[in-house]
Amino acid sequence: MDDLIPLFIFFVTPVTLTLLYMGYRLANRLLDLRMAKLNPGSESAPLEPGEPPTLNPRPLQERAQRLQERLGHLEEILAHQTKQGKIS
Numbered sequence: 001m002d003d004l005i006p007l008f009i010f011f012v013t014p015v016t017l018t019l020l021y022m023g024y025r026l027a028n029r030l031l032d033l034r035m036a037k038l039n040p041g042s043e044s045a046p047l048e049p050g051e052p053p054t055l056n057p058r059p060l061q062e063r064a065q066r067l068q069e070r071l072g073h074l075e076e077i078l079a080h081q082t083k084q085g086k087i088s
Contacts, residue, residue, distance in 0.1 A: 081087045
């Protein structure tokens, strides 16, 4: 039994951790590719670790426009509540 402890520490544990890490990286890469296929207009996932993602400015502009509309609605609500005396 004592002979198996060094075998486990020096072989089984590093091999298991290496396989888990490789599986994790493979799963992340597959999920990134899948998300790029499901959302072609969004950020595309980098295929190489050093490659920067490409951005499509259109969704960002649409989001900025929606945020501006929400800000306008909130300003209207604030003005209405200030007029009613709820906010000073």
